[in-house]
Amino acid sequence: MSDFSDALSLSSSGLRAQTQRLRHVAENIANTDTPGYRRKSVSFDTAMTGDTPGTVEAGRVRLDRSDLVQIFDPGHPMANESGHYDGSNVNLVIEIADAREAQRSYEANLKMFDQARQMSSSLMDLLRR
Template sequence: MTDFSKSLSVSSSALQAQSQRLRHVSENIANVDTPGYRRKAVSFETVRRGQQSGGVAAGPVRLGKTELQQVFDPSHPLADATGHYQGSNVNLVIELADAREAQRSYEANLKLFDQARQMSSSLLDLLRR
C-alpha cells in the first residue's frame, strides 16, 4: 500500500469513527429529558492490518455508570409513592464539549484527507510531464 493511499485510508477511518461518536452525542442531547435514559459513550480502537496499524474504528458503545437523577414531580406518570422518578444521567455541558471535540477532530481529519488527495494529484501531474 502506498503512503498516499494509506494516509487516505487512515483519515477516512477516523472520519467514520468521529461521525459515529457525533451520532451518539446527538442521541444523548436529544434524550437529555427522557426518564431512565443512560448516556452513551463510544471508545476508539486501533485497526490492525497485518503488522501495521491501519487506522481507527469506533469500539463498543458503553452506557454511563453514573446514577440517574432523581426528579421530584408528584404529577408525573412515572413518579413513585414519594413523588420521585428517575431522570437521565446526561450532562448537557459535557455533551456539548464532546460534540465540539468530535467536530474539530472530524475537521482535522478532513483536512488531512484533502491534503493527501491534493498531493497525490500534484504527483500525477508531475509524472505526466
C-alpha cells in the first residue's frame, strides 16, 4: 500500500506546484497594463519534507528583470518630462504558453492521482473477496 500512497503524494505535490504556477500566470495576465509591473515566475524545487522522494514544491517567486516597456503618453499622470512612463514587461504570448503548459501538467498529475486511487480501490475490493 506504500506505493499507492507514494504515487498519491507525488501527484498531489505536482498539483499544488502547478496551481501555484497558474496563480502567478493569472496575476501576470491581470497586470499586463499596470505601469511598472514586473512579470512573476516560479520555479519548482525538490521537496525536502516528507518521506516520498521526488515530490516537488513551488520555489521562490522571481521577478523578471528585463527592461520595462517605455510608453509615450504625455497626458499620463506617471509620465516624465519627455512624456514616457514605464509599462509592464508581461508578454501575453509567453503567459498563454505558460498557462497551457501548467494546465497540461496539472491534468497529467490529476490523471495519475485518479489512476492510483482507482488501483488502490480495486486492490481493496480484491482483498475483501
